[in-house]
Amino acid sequence: MRLEPSKRIDPKGLKVWQITGGMVSLIPILLLSGLFVVHVIVRPLSLWILAVGCVLALLFVILQTWLLPKLRWKKWRYEVTEHEIELKHGVIIVKRTLIPMVRVQHVDTRQGPLLRAYRLSSVTISTAATTHEIPALSNEIADELRNRISILARVAEDDV
């Protein structure tokens, strides 16, 4: 049995995801209100349609603002050792990725306005063929991680 990566991402990341989920939820809410506008102004629709619309929108909102972010946060693990980076994440599809330090081409940290508001950054690791992201780490940890990976990647030598 291979040991699982142990580090979690920042708890504030959960909040950011919930907010993003909330913003995405605006779309079905808008659609639903459109349905009601049609019902009131243009012509009355069957109650079934309205009820199904409400249930679907509600489900979507619950999934996006509560369940999915929570599960996603719970499932996210990473670990950076001297020789490699290991990630494990995903709710419906669980992905486990292994990137040796030797293969790392460059590391970036980046943050959007939302992440910045919560003093978070995400770290992006690129190899010659792939890119991987560790989302929502606190600024300090992200910067430290970026610097560490960058140094380790330079030190690591192809000894195979």
Place this chain on the structure above:
Amino acid sequence: MSEKKRLHSAAMLLSFIKYAKEAAIPLIFFVFVGGGNGYAWWHFLMIGALLLFTVGNGVLGWFFYTYHIENNELRIHQGFIFRKKRFIPRERIQSIDFSQGLIQRAFGLVKVQIETAGGGGEPEVVMSALRRTDAELLKSNLYQKKNEVTNELMEEVEEKPPLLYKLSWKELLITASTSGGIGVVLSFVAAIASQVDDFIPDQFYESLTERVMDATLPFLLLAVAFLLLISWFFSVVGTVLKYGGFVLKRHEDDLIINRGILEKRQLTIPVHRIQAIRIVEGLLRQPFGYSVLYVESGGGGGKEEQFSTVLFPLVKRKRVKTLLGEILPEMAIHEECSSLPLRAKRRYFIRTLLPAVLPVGLITYFVPYGAFSLLLLPICFFIGYFHYRDAGWGIKKDVALLQFRQISKTRVYVARKNIQAMEMESTFLQEPKQLTTFKVSILSSFAGKQFRVKDIEHTDGEDLLNWYSYCAKKNRKEEV
């Protein structure tokens, strides 16, 4: 070689032909459609102007295209209206390939293509016509360390490198006639269908006539069969022209491939740039035990080869190991391959059956005689079975083998040091069954390339990660 040099003057002719080809269709349209009521003087003027423009463009384009090497860079200046300068550092050059079209051969010239890593399908530099000596000089200047090597290469007639593989005529014909893949299968099916035609009872046709389909069906089948036959013929000719005179040789640390009948190409692949080896057994080749060898490398390989290079177009299954062992001993090919657990079988069946069920259902319901499409279901079932049977993975020392079937049975060998990242992916359906999809990323000339085997044992996936992991040994010790 710091003075600026131009291409051979045949480049003008080549550019003229290229533009003339592009202009041909509008020109023909113009002449035949426009000239309905006789040609007026301005017709000729227009055509003349167009010709003059193409010729002028060719001449000026040639005149303003120069190349030289300065500061360890290949510097190209081109264009007279829009001036373009392109500087390529020597170290960034991945490959320099020569090819010869008909015109180049008539003048004893070569077309030089220079590629750097990345940058999509097109080569970064295409010099349409250079004298052979100039091209060799350019190449040896750009491959600084390999001066002597390339010079030796020029006298390939006198010096025979120890390792040399030729594609015989018989092999070439087999390659060509089995290259069409699905297209060929279809042509077989259509040919058989047109034969079966005679055995179908007349009532069938009568009822068809009633359904307004008339006698169009046999006609349609014949037409389709004919079309497929024609296309098959063309694909055979195309393949023969492309792979005719195929020679693969190893020269020190390079693999050199010469191929082509009309257009001759020479490809040089430095061994250390090879990322993986792919062995593909096509549907039609597999029964005869033949396969194609591909190499994945940092540069080279066009769209038609899925951004990899054909190392050898036809090899007997038994010979693969000896051939690779001789020409590429760096890559230790092995036969170690464990197949998938039995419980993965059902998932493979479902994966091929499910997408077919809905369309088949619809066709059966709506199309007359659509129930014949139900025959597709057992076919899908067998495809699923073969996909399951041929999937597998194996590890021996530093080389991993991934085996899977898409249409063709494919084996991919990757050395640990060439794997960029490894990934295990389990969906919520795989998780309870302790299965996982395994994915390996390697460098290729067009972005990265990924190979995967679906539904391997979860613990095997972990073993694979451990094999790849640089500190796996440490981990294991901690556990003990």
